[in-house]
Amino acid sequence: MAAGDAAARDDGLEFWFDFSSPYAFFAAREVEAMAARVGRRARWRPFLLGALFPKTRMAPLTQQPLRGTYGLRDWARQARRHGVRFAIPDFFPVAAQAPSRMFLHLEQADPERAVPFARAQFAALFSDGIDISRPEAAAAVGARLGLDETALLDAAGDPALKQRLRDQTAEAEARGVFGAPFFFADGEPFWGADRLAMVEDWLRSGGW
Amino acid sequence: MAAGDAAARDDGLEFWFDFSSPYAFFAAREVEAMAARVGRRARWRPFLLGALFPKTRMAPLTQQPLRGTYGLRDWARQARRHGVRFAIPDFFPVAAQAPSRMFLHLEQADPERAVPFARAQFAALFSDGIDISRPEAAAAVGARLGLDETALLDAAGDPALKQRLRDQTAEAEARGVFGAPFFFADGEPFWGADRLAMVEDWLRSGGW
Numbered sequence: 001m002a003a004g005d006a007a008a009r010d011d012g013l014e015f016w017f018d019f020s021s022p023y024a025f026f027a028a029r030e031v032e033a034m035a036a037r038v039g040r041r042a043r044w045r046p047f048l049l050g051a052l053f054p055k056t057r058m059a060p061l062t063q064q065p066l067r068g069t070y071g072l073r074d075w076a077r078q079a080r081r082h083g084v085r086f087a088i089p090d091f092f093p094v095a096a097q098a099p100s101r102m103f104l105h106l107e108q109a110d111p112e113r114a115v116p117f118a119r120a121q122f123a124a125l126f127s128d129g130i131d132i133s134r135p136e137a138a139a140a141v142g143a144r145l146g147l148d149e150t151a152l153l154d155a156a157g158d159p160a161l162k163q164r165l166r167d168q169t170a171e172a173e174a175r176g177v178f179g180a181p182f183f184f185a186d187g188e189p190f191w192g193a194d195r196l197a198m199v200e201d202w203l204r205s206g207g208w
Numbered sequence: 209m210a211a212g213d214a215a216a217r218d219d220g221l222e223f224w225f226d227f228s229s230p231y232a233f234f235a236a237r238e239v240e241a242m243a244a245r246v247g248r249r250a251r252w253r254p255f256l257l258g259a260l261f262p263k264t265r266m267a268p269l270t271q272q273p274l275r276g277t278y279g280l281r282d283w284a285r286q287a288r289r290h291g292v293r294f295a296i297p298d299f300f301p302v303a304a305q306a307p308s309r310m311f312l313h314l315e316q317a318d319p320e321r322a323v324p325f326a327r328a329q330f331a332a333l334f335s336d337g338i339d340i341s342r343p344e345a346a347a348a349v350g351a352r353l354g355l356d357e358t359a360l361l362d363a364a365g366d367p368a369l370k371q372r373l374r375d376q377t378a379e380a381e382a383r384g385v386f387g388a389p390f391f392f393a394d395g396e397p398f399w400g401a402d403r404l405a406m407v408e409d410w411l412r413s414g415g416w
Contacts, residue, residue, distance in 0.1 A: 056274055066264050068264050070399060077396075081342035081416050178274035188285075190277060194402045 001035040011028060012205065013043045014184040016172055018049040019096035020060075021180040022075045022088065025122045027193040028181075029084070032115065034196055038203040044115055046100035047172040049180045050093075050164065060093045078138055085127040094125065094133040097165065098156040102138055104164050105155035110147070112146075221411065222392040223250045223379055225259035226324075227304035227340060228268075229388040230283045230296070234332045235401040236389075237292070240323065242404055246411040253322055254308035255380040257388045258301075264386040268301045293335040300343040302333065305373065306364040310346055312372050313363035318355070325350055379401065 011100045014030045017024035053059060062068045072088065079086030099121040106114040107127040124130040132138040135139040135156035139148070155161055176189060183190040185202045202208075223239045225232035243250040261267060270276045280296065307329040314322040332338040332349045339344040343364035351357040363369055377384030379392070384397060391398040393410045410416075 057272070064265070066384055069384060070386070070397060073397070077416065176274055176277060178278070189278060189281070192402070194400070194406075197405075198402075208285065 011197075012186060013040045013042045014045050016045045016047055016177055016180060016184075018047060018180040019099050019118075019121055020093045021049060022061075022086075022126060023193040024181040025086075025126045026075075026078055026084075026121055027196060028084070028122050030193075030196055031181075034200050038200055040203060042104070044118055044189070045168060045172075046096065046103050046118070047166070047169040047177070047180075048096060048100070049161040050095075052170045052173050052178060055173060058178070061182050062088065062092065085124065087129060089125065089129045089131070091131050091133075094131060097131070097162075098135040099132050100165050101136040101158065101161040102142060102152045102155045104168070105151070105158065106147070109151070113145065113147060116145060117147065120145055141183070152164065220394060221248045221407075222253055222389040224253045224255055224385055224388060224392075226255060226388040227307050227326075227329055227333065228258060228301045230237065230269075230279070230294075230334060231401040232389040233294075234283075234290070234292075235336045236288055236327055236330050237290070238401075238404055239389075242408050244294045246408055248411060252311070252326055253376060253380075254304065254311050254326070255375070255377040255385070255388075256304060256308070258303075259377045260386060261383050263381060266386070270296065270300065295334065295337060297333065297337045297339070298352060299339050299341075302339060303362070304341070305349075306343040307340050307346040309366065309369040309375050310350060310360045310363045312369050312376070313359070314355070317359070321355060324353060325355065328353055 013035055015027070017028060031042050031044075050060070058064075061071045075086060075088070076085075092183075099118075103114055103118050103121075106117050120141050121132050121138060124137070125132050130137050130141065132141065135153055138156070139149045139152040142152045156163070175184070179191050181191075181193055183195065183199050185199045186207065188202055189208060190199050209388035221243055223235065225236060233315045258268070264273075269279045272279075283296070286292075307326075309323055311326050314325050316354075329340050329346060329348050332345070333340050338345050338349065340349065343361055347357045347362070350360045364382060383392070387399050389399075389401055391403065391407050393407045394415065396410055396415060398407050398410070
């Protein structure tokens, strides 16, 4: 991942996620506080994990034998531990294009609102059972935060943002991302929500 | 995993491992101290992870695209962090039958020596580059601990111990084990070396 290292170093801390990933949902609740503890800001980077499956030879976790069953149990107990409402909706997994493009739009148009928007999308999907793959649903979640609903809907269909999401997904692939969430901490890759403490140690210590 | 829960509860804390798993090597260095902190003893349970691949549809980590590269990097940094000599030998992955059968023999014949034997096998493989799939090599590692080398060699070829290892691997499969290390904490399944802290919390709190 030498090329990835060089590209990432300027970004400091990157949090790569797919809106359809339960582990990314849990990480999304923690990453901002973790970054603050080490004096960093996390750059949130949506991508489409499913687009990488041909290369990673993986499948959605819930469709994997044994791991899928374990995942359901693991998510439920993580939710209980943190007092979070959580359920895998009937329509899971979802296609994350619409909320991802809206996020990329906000990142340019209203950067301070992008992360709250992303957290609201995660909560809508996993706490409230809202199908955020539907642009109207994702935009309505944004509207509840006071964002411009029409602009969000436009973003979901914007060819430039579609390309940007494709490019970002290609970047993930090029840098060796194979799951979500995935972190780069000063270029060092970390996979999984249960590596947040290690990412924090890495950033605090400067690596080892 | 309801059936597994019932079967496991009497055992309290189980540490399932394959001698060929680097993550199990790292967990093996920590699990005894973790268990002691919560007033438990870990029951070490060798099994053959490769025998489960047809069911889990997985492959040795080093042979998986992207994850394999990441694994090599992750093991190296974990080793640096803990000051442990570590290298993936040329002959990796190894077949764990010989040391696993020897462990099962010691479990009956000299139970207090079984865990030190297992830790020595892990260190031989990952710190010293010894091919412990060879019965003679595994027995020689045991002999350095003062164990009866001939009895260990006999164990590697003992039909009853062969069957016992097959049965233990079948038990792992029946209880939903799909990776190594794998823990059951009062019946609750946890996968991965990076879940040791969660296992500890679970045991300390009685679960949640």
